[in-house]
Amino acid sequence: MATTFEPGTELPELRVTPDRMTTIRYAGASGDFNPIHVDEDFARQVGLPGRILHGLWTMAQVARAQTEAAGGPHTLRRLSVQFRGMGVLEREIVVTSKVTTVADGIAHVDTEARQGDVKVVRRGEAELRLG
Amino acid sequence: MAVNADAVGKTYPPVLYAVGREKIKEFALATGETEPLYLDHEAARAAGYRDVVAPPMFAVVYSGAAVSPVMFDPEVGIDFALLVHGGQEFTWGPLVVAGDEIETTVLVKAISERGGNAFYVFESVSTNQDGHTVCVGTWSNVVRGA
Numbered sequence: 001m002a003t004t005f006e007p008g009t010e011l012p013e014l015r016v017t018p019d020r021m022t023t024i025r026y027a028g029a030s031g032d033f034n035p036i037h038v039d040e041d042f043a044r045q046v047g048l049p050g051r052i053l054h055g056l057w058t059m060a061q062v063a064r065a066q067t068e069a070a071g072g073p074h075t076l077r078r079l080s081v082q083f084r085g086m087g088v089l090e091r092e093i094v095v096t097s098k099v100t101t102v103a104d105g106i107a108h109v110d111t112e113a114r115q116g117d118v119k120v121v122r123r124g125e126a127e128l129r130l131g
Numbered sequence: 132m133a134v135n136a137d138a139v140g141k142t143y144p145p146v147l148y149a150v151g152r153e154k155i156k157e158f159a160l161a162t163g164e165t166e167p168l169y170l171d172h173e174a175a176r177a178a179g180y181r182d183v184v185a186p187p188m189f190a191v192v193y194s195g196a197a198v199s200p201v202m203f204d205p206e207v208g209i210d211f212a213l214l215v216h217g218g219q220e221f222t223w224g225p226l227v228v229a230g231d232e233i234e235t236t237v238l239v240k241a242i243s244e245r246g247g248n249a250f251y252v253f254e255s256v257s258t259n260q261d262g263h264t265v266c267v268g269t270w271s272n273v274v275r276g277a
Contacts, residue, residue: 016163029154029161030191031199055216060162060188067187073168073226076187080220080269 003069005107005130011097014065018053018089026057053087058113058120065095066109070128077106078127085118093120105130134249136242138206145234146197152229155185158192172229182229190221190266194255197235198270201253207239209251210274217250218271224264232260240269249274 003011023037035042036052043051059081067076087093097111111124152172159169167174168184175183202209227233234257241252255268 022161025161029158031195032191056188056191056219057162059219060186060191063186063188064162064164067166073166073184073187076223078220078222079187080218082218083216 005070005099005102005128007099007101009099011065011069011099011109011111014061014068014095015092016061016095017092018057018087020089022057022089023051023053026054030054030056032056048086049088051089053089053120055083055087055121058083058087058093061093062095062097062111062113062121062124062126065097065111066126066128069097070107070130075128075130076126077129078125080123080125081121082123083120084122085115085120087115087118087120091115095121097124097126102130134242134244135208138204138208138239139242141204141206141239143197143201143204143237145236146200148193148196148233148235150185150189150193150227150229150231150233152183154192155183155189155229158189159186162186162188175228180226180228185227185229187221187223189227190223190257190268193227193233194235194237194257194266194268197237197257198253198255198268201237201239202251202272207242207251209272213275215273215275216271217273218269220269222267224266225259227259227265231265233257233265247276 027033093115095113101108107128109126113121238254240254243250251272253270257266
């Protein structure tokens with residue numbers, strides 16, 4: 001772990017491009033088979049551009065960015081996010097994270113996930129256990 | 132449509148989830164994780180864990196099993212055609228490891244109406260077999276145009 005956690009530190013970006021099978025695999029792994037994520041025809045019928053990403057899959061990318069930066073799963077104490085934008089398949093997602101405060105061995109981090117101009121996860125707040 | 136908030140405060144019987152090694156690996160791979168603690172039980176044991184460790188977001192699996200029935204509760208009355216997952220918060224305690232048995236209880240924390248939308252907030256509390264709280268989740272759902 002090379003990252004030094006101080007206010008203003010930007011954690012390493014996480015870049016990931018969901019492939020066409022991402023929502024199928026995640027539906028099986030998570031148990032969320034909402035047809036807007038797995039059925040192309042249904043998604044279009046309800047006015048979507050096609051199958052869309054699960055918000056919780058995108059949140060998992062935000063969580064992964066934190067645990068990879070801080071050094072493992074035990075480091076993530078809290079993560080809170082808002083879902084507003086719609087995530088689509090086969091387009092790169094970029095997770096960015098910036099430390100706001102560090103106190104008592106806990107780093108508070110502001111984080112978000114963007115896909116192009118769309119903030120698919122916004123107002124993300126993470127608390128990381130350091131050391 | 133007026134939002135019915137009668138279900139606020141309602142709790143549900145606990146749901147027990149047995150955490151399996153292959154399920155953790157499946158979830159880790161589906162979310163792009165490469166951390167050996169999630170994928171390789173020998174690496175996890177070498178690091179002092181009994182078996183593979185669940186990524187934090189695996190909370191979706193063990194607590195989601197308890198939240199789904201609440202979302203379909205007619206007393207809560209969610210209109211699925213207009214439903215959006217608005218926000219999510221998890222606070223984690225001790226790590227979950229394959230072989231754990233996680234019990235989750237869910238509470239209807241809030242139902243409100245604002246700007247023509249209805250807001251449904253559920254809280255899940257997940258406890259392991261040793262009585263430790265491994266995760267508290269706050270699930271925020273928005274029903275547009277309610």
